[in-house]
Amino acid sequence: MEMVSFNGWQECIRFQNELVDVVISTQFGPRILRYGFYDEENEFAELEEERGKTGGDKWRMYGGHRLWHAPEADPRTYYPDNEPLEWRDMGDGVRLIQPVERTTGIQKEMEIRLSPVGTHVRVIHRLYNRSVWEVRLAPWALSVMLPGGTAILPLPPRLAHTDPAALLPVNSLALWPYTDLSDSRLIWGRQYILVRQDPLIKIAQKIGAFIPGGWCAYARRGHLFIKRFAVESGALYPDLGCNVEVFTNERFLELETLGPLQTIPPQGFIEHVEDWYLFRDVPTPHNDAQVERHVLTRIVETVV
Template structure:
């Protein structure tokens, strides 16, 4: 019977990481800092997540470090609120089917972060349940914000809502959120009829970012011949951060971040908000260059799992 394994591991200078693995995929969870999921990939293959070598193995200090991998924030983004350092050890629990990591309460916000990480025993599939707990004395409006820093050299894919003919569709059905530094003429963008593509280029230092409501509930990143997909719940009619975004993509010279968000929530003292992502990793999927490539090579994979 297929099963997954969990073992303590020294990874990149952190001696107390945990490796979750099955026959095809592996995941590394840090406990010396975090919570961070610093590696996800096929066994013996590349890390599909970005790593920042100058930060690996470091602990302590009051400056925020990128580290790399997957992390949990709370939106809307602001300094210093968003950038509370996750440089210390986290509590953790080993359960029968998943691992739970719990960060101490953020002293500046009163928010506590928690993740449950479950690796499927027979597939390159991960479920990550993110939680934000309000340990403070007053209510806070926020959204759970799950950010995955992907390794350089790939292409992000974000689906657009269904298109239609003019006279049958007189009202708008979607929006696109831009940041002041977003440059729509940048060659890293590919604006398709059905999908937006953003290419990560290590030689382009100018950051780019967009956000959008994504009713289809998925976003993807293609790199080499591998395809990473994250799926999530989109709540129609709910209020989301950043003018209504349930998914966002950010790129600079070091990485590309694939991000999803929960609806905005007024979190009362003691209350919890949850946000769940499912990750899927595929082999032998050509990188897309436009809508036709996504339809031909990526949609069939999505139909196997979520569509």
């Protein structure tokens, strides 16, 4: 672990193993600014116009990976996380502790741990209620990915209409007012939904779904970024039951996972865990068959 400067920000924490490195800000956040193969391209988007900026009362995208609380609401969700953090060395990672949000009473915390070998990173997201009233929220983990890739969302196993187990629906799909189902960036397969990021299409697009399989992924230029997360069967998730959401515009794609809605008592907290993995030499899929040929073998390797 070492202190480094990154994109104009000072006092960033960098830790690595033989394959990957992670860079985290201590001047704002909690935010993870970089995750990628050592000495190779950052898997996360970096926004040129916000490099080196800190402080102020305006929320900034920054890029990288962040923690929000759902359901989305303005101004609650967009509280500016621009203040310095408390941080603690955990040996194999760090714990980042945000000052209590003055207008919400919520305090965000991230614990980031890097495995000594391989590419596995565990990110534990926590939301603490520091107010005197209970609040109802869901943890929401958002990764801003580099442009030019494709998000992969697995659907539950398909069954024949005559199968006795096929009588009831098995997952949901959420659409926003600006969702366009005819958009060429959406590829509707039988077993997978693919969402392409296209730098030439400036119109924003978003979909959400309940993904029982507990994983989603982003493929770009031979690299495959995988998120794994727990799924609570029967729990109430935000946004009409979503535990995965994808937003894209001409600059980036956000790969997002959500925990269930929970009531947090005063001084209580809720937690959401993501496990990240990164693979080389994985072609970007364009259909179900290519996902099953190139991606599923990597998904199996992440099962613990």
